[in-house]
Amino acid sequence: MSNNEKKALLSIAIPTYNRANFLDKCLDSIYSEVNNDPIFEIVISDNASTDNTYEIVRKYKQTHNNIVYYRQHENVGFSKNFKKVLELATGEYINPHGDDDFFNTGMIYEIINLILKNKDCSVMYTSWKNVPLNITCGINMNNYLNELNGINFITSMIIKNEDYKKIEDKDKFLNTEINQVYIQLELLKINPKYCILHGNIFRIDSGGAPYSGYNLSDAAINNYFDILESYSKYGLDIETLKNEKIKVLNSIIFPSIYKVINRASEIDLDGLVEAFIKYYPNEVYFEEKLNEIKSLLKLR
Known part of the structure; x- marks a missing residue:
């Protein structure tokens, strides 16, 4: 050959x-x-x-x-x-x-x-x-x-x-x-x-295309944690899920909200509060972060 x-x-x-x-x-x-x-x-x-x-x-x-x-x-x-x-x-x-x-x-x-x-x-x-x-x-x-x-x-x-x-x-x-x-x-x-x-694998200008028609609560919370939770029967443990929830908040949810507030993104934020209430109620920071999300969403 x-x-x-x-x-x-x-x-x-x-x-x-x-x-x-x-x-x-x-x-x-x-x-x-x-x-x-x-x-x-x-x-x-x-x-x-x-x-x-x-x-x-x-x-x-x-x-x-x-x-x-x-x-x-x-x-x-x-x-x-x-x-x-x-x-x-x-x-x-x-x-x-x-x-x-x-x-x-x-x-x-x-x-x-x-x-x-x-x-x-x-x-x-x-x-x-x-x-x-x-x-x-x-x-x-x-x-x-x-x-x-x-x-x-x-x-x-x-x-x-x-x-x-x-x-x-x-x-x-x-x-x-x-x-x-x-x-x-x-x-x-x-x-x-x-x-x-x-x-530093990728150039700093990567990911520059504008997002539209993208719902944050579905992609980052609803769908993501539905997939992860389906693997609990295959060994994915509760602590891993808890860690993921914190990472999603800090690296995706809050940065995305700020981008929308600053008119730097057109990501759809509808349903975000409801998704947070559904997937985060047992977290120790639940009330604090829920109030923070609600306050930020008013600034859109």
Whole structure:
């Protein structure tokens, strides 16, 4: 088998919709380093974009032979398009990748080193931390969650394709818009070993695309904790859930509210108080944080 016929080691799988300018920057950040290196496969699933997304992809296809492009016939929603891009990936490992996220120089090959040194893991994660590059490894979903500040960022995921295909019900939480959380926990059921790459993996201008049509209470509280709580029968313990609730408050809920107040975000905050009351009533800080949320919401 020739090098061109060998399976790629890593598929960078990009779901996209009407973000041609961001996609152009994303592909440039990738191809400026990997060029036509056959260990990479770049897969794009276009959710029936109406902008110039195809022209951007065609520009890269003219000079690169490791790019795969698929276009949906109609907009099928983020979750189904995300599922499609994972299906299209043929690499040994898959890095689902947001179209508005950009690697820092040298980080793509650090991810390759991570994979090569830890092929006994089905789940890996790249943690955004302002620390020197380092790798930590562990076992089980409690340790995985406790080491990270949330696991809902798709671009940080690196998953073993062979084990992803073993997940029997890939649609179980598809309607939540955060099916990536379910995928990671299912993979940890299959193989509890994980590794995390800590450091400045992504450029500071990553994640710059505006959010709209996104309900904070559903994604960050209702759906997230419904998924996590469904794994209590597989060993996810109460202390881990308590830790996650604090992290969600400090790193997602309050920062998102402040962004809306400052007109820096259009995230939908409807139902936030009700979600907090449903999932946080037994926490010692419940009354204090509930009052804080209510006060902040009045400032919108």
